Amino acid sequence: MLFLLCLDQREILVHNLMPGPGSTSRQCSSCCMSLNVACKTCKFCKAVQPRKLRLSKRMDKFDTKANTWVQAQKKNKTSSHLWDQAALVPRPLYCRVNLSVPVLDRFFNDQDTRPDFRLSRESLKVLLELLGQDRRHGWGATIETLVFLFWLASGASCRVVSRVFGMPRSTVHRIVHRVTEEVVAIRHQVIHLPRTAEDLEAVSRGFAELARHRAFRKAAGAINGCHVRIVPPSGPDGHCYRNRKLFSSILLQAVSDHQGRFIDTYVGWPGSVHDSRVLRHSPLYRRAL
Structure with a gap:
């Protein structure tokens, strides 16, 4: 009976300390004075409230675990x-x-x-x-x-x-x-055309070695286009993005060197547009003219 009585008194004490539904005040865990629910430290007895203590312990436990893991990784190199x-x-x-x-x-x-x-x-x-x-x-x-x-x-x-x-x-x-x-x-900084004569010569020589023919020494890049699948925009213009493969997309035109690295890209046209039209309107074509 004494043990049950102690449990009942503890439940009553905890119930009094915790704020009720919709309440903006609570009691201090040390001096039982009335405090705001957001108060971290009691303004009367300067005691840190339990919620803040639990959070502090959790942070300390996490820091200890992280530092232990880092030291173990450094020790094992x-x-x-x-x-x-x-x-x-x-x-x-x-x-x-x-x-x-x-x-x-x-x-x-x-x-x-x-x-x-x-x-x-x-x-x-x-x-x-x-x-x-x-x-x-x-x-x-x-x-x-x-x-x-x-x-x-x-x-x-x-x-x-x-x-x-x-x-x-x-x-x-x-x-x-x-x-x-x-x-x-x-x-x-990464995708750009050959900027010097030496870079252009290296690309041309690379294509000639790949094709094993000297005619490709005049090649400066390999160009192609691909369809990037998208969700078509709503409205009357949504059908313009439907390509010949019957799915909605935008066109990506790319130029690569002999190592497969992009040296020029142009993207944004609807999928129904022909590749030649995309090329004519690209900055690469305008610079070539």
């Missing part, structure tokens, strides 16, 4: 320099890297990145250097670039990518749009 840099940046609890995500675990342990991102580790390093975004807030340039590349490589929706990386779907949506704008802004 399996961590990359990218993770070492990312681990030094202090981040809030809501944007910490989830160490249990298999994609990130494979990346930070120097495994092959091509199955997940369709890019080699060397290409990833070059892309990160070109973007050059040293963010001290959010998820960081490395994580955001990986999310963007996984979205491109898999062709999956933001819902699927958010589950893969363990982050909110709205965050994936913002990351994809922001990194896309950054990549478009630097595309001319």
Whole structure:
């Protein structure tokens, strides 16, 4: 009976301390004075409220686990320099890297990145250097670039990518749009026609070696077009995007060198337009004239 009585008194005490439905006040866990529900520290006895203590303990526990994992990776010499840099940046609890995500675990342990991102580790390093975004807030340039590349490589929706990386779907949506704008802004640093006579000679010589005929020494690139599938816009002009293969698309015209690297791109025309018309209106054709 005494034990049951103690339990009843404890339930009454907890009930009195916790705010009721719609209430904006609560009692201090130490001195039982009336406080606002958002108050972190009692203004009378200066006692930290239990909710704040629980959150602080959770953050300390996470920091301890993360630091232990980092030290173990450094001791085994399996961590990359990218993770070492990312681990030094202090981040809030809501944007910490989830160490249990298999994609990130494979990346930070120097495994092959091509199955997940369709890019080699060397290409990833070059892309990160070109973007050059040293963010001290959010998820960081490395994580955001990986999310963007996984979205491109898999062709999956933001819902699927958010589950893969363990982050909110709205965050994936913002990351994809922001990194896309950054990549478009630097595309001319990578995609450009040969700028010197030596570069043009190297491309021509490469085509001649591939074709094993000297006539191709006058070739400066290989041009072709492809249809990029889209959801057609609503309205009377939606049928203009339906191509000869009976699906809606926009046209991409690309020129590549002898190594298969893009040296010129032009995109945006509806799928029903002929390739020759796209070529006549492209900046490449106008510069050739």
